[in-house]
Amino acid sequence: MRVNTLKRAAVAFALALPGAAIASVVAAPAAHADGCYTWTRNLYQGSSGADVRQLQIRVAGWAGYRDIVENDGRYGPKTAAAVKRFQQAYGLRADGIAGPQTYGKLYQLQDNDCTPAHFSHGELDDGCGGSGYDGGPLSEAQTRQNALRTMWKLEALRKSLGDKPLDVSGGFRSRACNNRVGGAADSQHLYGNAADVTSRTKSLCQVARDARDNGFSGIYGPGYPDHDDHVHVDSRRENNADRSSNTTSWSAPDCGVGN
Structure with a gap:
């Protein structure tokens, strides 16, 4: 653990150096939790690359x-604003620039498999028995990546709800699973883009309302048929099969959340 701590400190020091010096440490060693990923430069508006995608x-x-x-690898105004909100939520200097403090908090939040601290692939994989991400319309790798992005959105939603437990009752479904539970033929659960959640401390209506701030473009909750005991959240605008429509859909009539 001490070695990992020293490695992380070295990366943080390098990131704090002037731009010319930063260029000399691109090959910085991995730090703790970065069997997942380590950033080796500061990022800000105008930056681009795979490291921006990882941040996004x-x-x-x-x-x-x-x-x-x-998730386009371009650090534009939306990414900067999201970084700033993240920084504000965790009590960091809120300047919209991703540097050592921002990365340090992300390292604290993520596990070695890149999942956020409070969610796991075991919660988001096949809803009919946890058999992984096979059997959907996308490749296993793409579905897994979608599920990871879903988990990070859930982590943000959990934080916005006061850092209280947010329980996942359903995630990815294979085609066979989706048919078995009577899911819609084009269900976002098939793509790893969706989760059904409940809260132990907050009302379902509060979960549904707050989810509108956390990157979800599909929300169904109390008052929508068969959704009185959970809130469905999804990322349909980012679904490869649905990207061209730029669709958002919100329906939790009992909570005042409509289209």
């Missing part, structure tokens, strides 16, 4: 009211 996955849940952060 983790701040997708801080998109703001009825908006999303595209």
Whole structure:
């Protein structure tokens, strides 16, 4: 553990150096929890690359009211605003620039498999028995990546609800599972983009309302048929099969959440 701590400190020191020095530490060693990922430079508006995509996955849940952060590898205004909201939520300097403090908090939040602290693939995989991400319309790798992004949005939603437990009762479904439970033919659960959640401390209506700030473009809750005991959240705007329509859908009539 001490070695990992020293490695993380080295990366943080390098990131704090002037721009010319930063360029010399691109090959910085991995730090704790970064068997997942380690950032080796500061990121800000105008930056681009795979490291921006990795950041976008983790701040997708801080998109703001009825908006999303595209996972396009370009650090534009939406990404900067999401980073700033993340920083504000965790008591960091809120400047919209991803640097050592921001990365340090992300390292604290993520596990070695890149999942956030309070959610896991075991919760988001096949809803009929936890058999993994096979059997849907996308490849296992793409479905798994979608599920990871969903988990980071759930982590943001959990934080916005006071850092209280948010329980997942349903996630990815294979086609066979979806048929078995009577899911819609085009259900977002098939893509790893959806989760059904409940809270032990907050009302379902509060969960549904808050979810509008956390990057979800589909929300169904109390008052919507068969959703009085959970809130469904999904990322249909980011679904490869649905991207062209730029669709958002909100329906929790008992909570005042409508289209």
